[in-house]
Amino acid sequence: MLEVSHVKKNYGSLTAVNDLSFSIQPGEIFGLLGTNGAGKTTIFKMILGLLEPTAGQILFNGKKISYEDVDHIGYMIEERSLLVKLSVMELVLHYGALKGLDKETILERLNYWLKRFNMESYLDKKIKELSKGNQQKIQFITSIINNPKLLVLDEPFSGLDPINTQKFVEVIRDFQKQGTMIIFSTHQIDHVESFCEQLIVLEKGIPVLQGKISDIKKDFKRHNIRLIGDVEENMLRAIQGVRDVIIQPNEWIVKIEDEGVSEAVFNYVKTCMNVRKFDVEQATLSEIFIEKVGETYEQV
Structure with a gap:
């Protein structure tokens, strides 16, 4: 379980996130929405342990997120952060090792995912040689190579055509069935309606809408x-x-x-x-x- 309790984050006199609380259960997909600059990236960084909250606390399975917990978390950021001079295999080996995986396990999982995304022939290709859509697939693979218990997805469908979007959807659903907690952020709100049961809408770091989507729509x-x-x-x-x-x-x-x-x-x-x-x-x-x-x- 992920628990965010009365979290606040200040950057000097700027309050990026103010009194934010929510929880995510295993197997739940939680929507986090907001305009650009609403505070979503700051929240993600605090959940990943990259930033300390100014106030409040974030607990992962009942305790503060530690270095060891990072091995069980996957994060796909909106901007591509791939090392373009590496091959697909080199890149995924690098990210897998950062998550504490051995080479044999990484390659076994990589081959599975390349096959699932119809990219078997891309193993030795340089990242810079790939199309934007295929780079997005590789970035997705790096975020799930460790079979995360918590998966943070920030605009995962960016640059994908409808067929590959559906492939991503199927994979996300598979992780949900396995009990992975998923935080889903996107500007494509129709995806939130189809994916999430609960959501928070932020504006200038403040929750302006929160709860079950069915209740939100009923109350409106x-x-x-x-x-x-x-x-x-x-x-x-x-x-x-x-x-x-x-x-x-x-x-x-x-x-x-x-x-x-x-x-x-x-x-x-x-x-x-x-x-x-x-x-x-x-x-x-x-x-x-x-x-x-x-x-x-x-x-x-």
């Missing part, structure tokens, strides 16, 4: 209606409680204050012709993120 009263039919925009906008109407190529999206407004919208829509769709949905996590972070911007 605003809903969307997706409909297909011969409707009139001005009639939709005239309905009390309708916040916005968006015209898309194949459907209309009607944004409403709360689910109760859907009845008034439906009463109008049922008078229209060729209505083939009327779905009431909770607001997307992306919408909630934008609104909550936007509120914080206005207050600062």
Whole structure:
């Protein structure tokens, strides 16, 4: 279990993280979101033991993170940090040795991962010869070569096409099934909705949204209606409680204050012709993120 309790981090007069608390259980994928400069990297460095909190504490399986614990942690940072003059084998041997693994174990695992990512022929290639997508795969392999108990992923899908993104997703799910604790950070919020049960949204080091995604979406009263039919925009906008109407190529999206407004919208829509769709949905996590972070911007 990872426990972050009332953690604060100051850089001189700047507070990068302020009173942050959360916990992650084995087999849980936890979302950590925020705009650039929100404090995510500082949190990662404190979890990895690279920075000491100014206040509060971080416990890994009940104790402060030590040098020995690092061997059980994997970290994939957003910016590529590969030694480009080394070959794939040399690079992974280097990172594996830093995690306390012997050469035989490293090579056995490396061959497995190269095969899984369809990169068997890349063993002796220099990192600088690889495409950005393949470099991303190698960086991912270096972060999981030690079969970590805690895996921190910062923008893991950067530079990947949809097919390789799906391969990463399958691997992450496999580690989850093995009981690995995973912290997942990305600007692609649709991935957070599909991966995580819980999340924290930070802005300027302060948690502005926190909890189970299902509860967050339930508590956010605003809903969307997706409909297909011969409707009139001005009639939709005239309905009390309708916040916005968006015209898309194949459907209309009607944004409403709360689910109760859907009845008034439906009463109008049922008078229209060729209505083939009327779905009431909770607001997307992306919408909630934008609104909550936007509120914080206005207050600062």
